[in-house]
Amino acid sequence: xxxxxxxxxxxxxxxxxxxxxxxxxxxxxxxxxxxxxxxxxxxxxxxxxxxxxxxxxxxxxxxxxxxxxxxxxxxxxxxxxxxxxxxxxxxxxxxxxxxxxxxxxxxxxxxxxxxxxxxxxxxxxxxxxxxxxxxxxxxxxxxxxxxxxxxxxxxxxxxxxxxxxxxxxxxxxxxxxxxxxxxxxxxxxxxxxxxxxxxxxxxxxxxxxxxxxxxxxxxxxxxxxxxxxxxxxxxxxxxxxxxxxxxxxxxxxxxxxxxxxxxxxxxxxxxxxxxxxxxxxxxxxxxxxxxxxxxxxxxxxxxxxxxxxxxxxxxxxxxxxxxxxxxxxxxxxxxxxxxxxxxxxxxxxxxxxxxxxxxxxxxxx
Amino acid sequence: xxxxxxxxxxxxxxxxxxxxxxxxxxxxxxxxxxxxxxxxxxxxxxxxxxxxxxxxxxxxxxxxxxxxxxxxxxxxxxxxxxxxxxxxxxxxxxxxxxxxxxxxxxxxxxxxxxxxxxxxxxxxxxxxxxxxxxxxxxxxxxxxxxxxxxxxxxxxxxxxxxxxxxxxxxxxxxxxxxxxxxxxxxxxxxxxxxxxxxxxxxxxxxxxxxxxxxxxxxxxxxxxxxxxxxx
Numbered sequence: 001x002x003x004x005x006x007x008x009x010x011x012x013x014x015x016x017x018x019x020x021x022x023x024x025x026x027x028x029x030x031x032x033x034x035x036x037x038x039x040x041x042x043x044x045x046x047x048x049x050x051x052x053x054x055x056x057x058x059x060x061x062x063x064x065x066x067x068x069x070x071x072x073x074x075x076x077x078x079x080x081x082x083x084x085x086x087x088x089x090x091x092x093x094x095x096x097x098x099x100x101x102x103x104x105x106x107x108x109x110x111x112x113x114x115x116x117x118x119x120x121x122x123x124x125x126x127x128x129x130x131x132x133x134x135x136x137x138x139x140x141x142x143x144x145x146x147x148x149x150x151x152x153x154x155x156x157x158x159x160x161x162x163x164x165x166x167x168x169x170x171x172x173x174x175x176x177x178x179x180x181x182x183x184x185x186x187x188x189x190x191x192x193x194x195x196x197x198x199x200x201x202x203x204x205x206x207x208x209x210x211x212x213x214x215x216x217x218x219x220x221x222x223x224x225x226x227x228x229x230x231x232x233x234x235x236x237x238x239x240x241x242x243x244x245x246x247x248x249x250x251x252x253x254x255x256x257x258x259x260x261x262x263x264x265x266x267x268x269x270x271x272x273x274x275x276x277x278x279x280x281x282x283x284x285x286x287x288x289x290x291x292x293x294x295x296x297x298x299x300x301x302x303x304x305x306x307x308x309x310x311x312x313x314x315x316x317x318x319x320x321x322x323x324x325x326x327x328x329x330x331x332x333x334x335x336x337x338x339x340x341x342x343x344x345x346x347x348x349x350x351x352x353x354x355x356x357x358x359x360x361x362x363x364x365x
Numbered sequence: 366x367x368x369x370x371x372x373x374x375x376x377x378x379x380x381x382x383x384x385x386x387x388x389x390x391x392x393x394x395x396x397x398x399x400x401x402x403x404x405x406x407x408x409x410x411x412x413x414x415x416x417x418x419x420x421x422x423x424x425x426x427x428x429x430x431x432x433x434x435x436x437x438x439x440x441x442x443x444x445x446x447x448x449x450x451x452x453x454x455x456x457x458x459x460x461x462x463x464x465x466x467x468x469x470x471x472x473x474x475x476x477x478x479x480x481x482x483x484x485x486x487x488x489x490x491x492x493x494x495x496x497x498x499x500x501x502x503x504x505x506x507x508x509x510x511x512x513x514x515x516x517x518x519x520x521x522x523x524x525x526x527x528x529x530x531x532x533x534x535x536x537x538x539x540x541x542x543x544x545x546x547x548x549x550x551x552x553x554x555x556x557x558x559x560x561x562x563x564x565x566x567x568x569x570x571x572x573x574x575x576x577x578x579x580x581x582x583x584x585x586x587x588x589x590x591x592x593x594x595x596x
Contacts (some may be wrong), residue, residue: 046496047520048512051505099446099505170487170517177515180480194477194559209471209554213532215489223475223488 007359011109014355018111018135019091025131027089027113032073034093038063041072044339045307054097054106066095070112071333075340075348078116084346085117091355104325105356113330114350122277124349125312125332126284132316132328132351133290139361141316141327143294145254146301148172148331149311150261150274154247157270158240160185161233163226173307175300182244187235198224199231243268250299254282257297281312305329308336312349318361327357367411368585371425371434374402374416378568381460382435389593409592411585420444422571427451429575432586439465439543439566443503452571456595461568463543465503467510467561470532470539471554478559479514482539486518489538500524500537503563507541510563529553570595 023029039062041049053068067073070090078086091111098104113131117124133143155168164185171178183189198204204224211217246264250257258279265272282292302313311332318324330351338345372393373379383393392407393414404414415431422436423444435458445451469476476485486497497519501507504521511519522537529549531537541563544550550557570593576582 042520043496046517047508050521051508051512101447167484167487171515174515174517176513177483177517180515184480192478192480192559195481198474198477204474207472207474211472212470212554213538214493214535215470215473215485215538217472219488219492220473220475223485227475 007356007363010359010363011356014359015091015109015111018353018355018358019089021135022089022111022113022131025087025113027087030074030077030088030090031092032067032070032077032090034067034095035064036067036073037061038065040076040340041065041068044072044336050097051099052096054095067093068096069094069352070110071114071336071350072340074112074114074350075333075337075346078348079337079341079344079346082116085115085119087116088112088114109355110352111355112350112352114348116346116348118347121311121332121347121349122280123284124347125281126288126290128330128349128351129285129312129314130288130290132314132330132353135353136316136328136358139316139327139358140318141361142296142319143314143316144296144298144301146298146313147274147278147311148302148309148313149277150247150271150299151303152310153271153274154244154268157268158236158244160236161229163230164233173303175303182236182241185233185236186238186241191231195227199227239267247271248299250297252297254292254295254297256293257299258282258292261299277311302331308333308339310335314351325354325357327361328353366579366582367413368433368582368589369413369415369431370406370589371415371417371422371431371436372404373419373422373435378419378435378461379416382458382568385458385460386593391589391592409585409589411581412589423448423452426571426573427575429573429577432573432576432582433589434571434573435568436571437461437463437566438569439463439503439506439564441569441571442564442566443506451575452573455570455572455590456593458568458570461566462545463566464545465506465541465543465563465566466550466557467499467507467539467541467563468529468544468550468555468557471556473556476558479511479516479561482558482561483516483518486516490518496520497539498522498537499539499541500528500531501541502528503541503543506563514560529555 038055054066055063057063074088089112093107094110095107098106113128115124115128151172155165158165167181168178171181205221243264250260261275265275286292302309309331313331315326316328317326328351332349334345334347337348372382386393390408394405396403396405402416404416406412406414417425419436420440422434423441425431426434427445441448441452476482489497499519500522502525507521524531528540528542530553531540
């Protein structure tokens with residue numbers, strides 16, 4: 001469902017209700033432009049964003065995108081003018097290009113709540129979750145949480161080269177390529193023929209073809225050195241891969257998931273501090289009135305949709321209706337602020353609600 | 366009313382399409398002068414030939430302005446979102462073979478697979494400060510393919526022609542383009558990736574799912590498809 005003449009008034013009223021709620025929770029209302037410079041979004045999300053956002057252009061400003069979400073402009077605004085700690089709310093349209101499914105809305109309202117606060121991250125996580133939870137608690141929704149930070153810690157703790165870890169970290173949000181890398185690093189996938197042939201020859205740079213293009217011979221030589229180093233690296237131990245798979249497979253109520261992860265951490269000490277951060281977050285949630293046993297924890301949650309969410313992630317969805325979009329989503333995105341800030345990081349966590357989905361559920365649709 | 370069939374208006378694709386229909390007892394041809402884009406149909410009743418650019422046929426099928434159309438699978442998949450809901454593939458015609466492939470310089474001895482391309486893209490971005498450029502006119506197909514295969518840190522740059530030359534001209538580092546024999550790639554010092562086949566395409570007879578129902582047209586369409594032996 002999107003905004004139609006029939007429900008426009010109801011959806012706008014719901015958006016106003018949510019924004020009032022967030023203001024009452026201490027957020028300052030802000031606005032951002034609908035047109036955003038495409039370059040920033042492309043640098044962050046890569047070419048894939050073109051499949052999800054509408055691109056337009058003019059001769060003066062070049063490519064512009066119709067705002068696919070508020071996160072980037074709100075972070076930029078905060079970095080330019082904001083004082084910490086800060087808490088913002090906004091309500092407005094976002095635009096999502098749809099190429100395959102006519103039934104999905106390409107324009108809808110989002111109401112958001114974002115916190116920039118470096119003091120106690122788990123407290124901030126719980127605060128954002130609790131505020132969103134309060135706003136939708138009258139609806140029959142299932143809340144799912146996850147924690148990309150635990151996956152990052154598991155990768156960091158692997159006994160292998162920094163280069164391999166960097167490759168895995170880069171593909172945390174692309175599960176298929178991540179899996180392919182694990183298969184290769186653990187020696188379970190065969191070395192591609194072309195690579196084996198390249199490493200077997202004495203002078204791999206010998207080639208009849210002329211050097212063309214911007215990528216130079218020094219870059220090719222550097223990669224061959226890296227490939228040699230990689231070929232000489234021992235495979236990941238089967239035990240390590242099993243533990244990593246065990247972490248990725250955790251999927252149960254949050255209280256049980258915590259105990260399960262603590263068990264895994266005995267054999268995988270690298271995730272221990274990330275798991276204790278989860279424990280602190282669950283305690284903070286409990287204090288905020290959200291019982292951990294009411295939450296589903298999925299270790300892989302957020303891996304396909306939410307690049308740059310690098311810690312706590314959450315979503316509220318209609319149970320047994322995977323065809324419907326989540327009513328609310330959010331998470332921690334320190335990595336995004338680091339990227340936008342050129343290394344200068346502002347710890348940030350936030351969430352958004354779709355008022356059209358709230359109205360649809362209230363109407364029993 | 367009559368059944369409209371869209372066929373490419375020139376070149377080998379038109380000749381081969383005419384030949385394919387003639388082999389099945391339906392004569393298509395251009396009428397009047399050489400330069401006039403009007404056609405005739407003999408051998409079946411109530412069928413009208415519409416000569417169009419192959420690139421426009423997907424759009425006309427999607428709009429329901431033609432019942433049938435002959436064009437490449439590559440063009441239908443690139444131009445029509447959710448193409449299976451819009452058109453039906455009635456018959457693969459066995460000509461017009463065109464493979465959409467990813468190609469990189471032959472001098473990139475360290476790159477043979479998508480896995481290599483992805484690693485090189487990361488290193489290239491680090492070194493040059495911008496994402497590795499892939500020149501193509503098939504933006505959607507290439508992007509979907511690279512996303513499904515988990516390749517990151519690249520950008521697509523639009524190239525509507527002479528795409529194989531973009532690497533030498535340093536406006537792209539790699540290309541994704543149609544090839545039939547690979548000769549043009551080799552002549553431009555490019556090679557395909559082992560797993561870089563994005564789509565194997567050929568000329569195909571498509572039926573539009575978007576034409577308003579009309580009993581007379583329905584009968585004529587059925588008769589045409591039966592004559593062609595594909596009904």
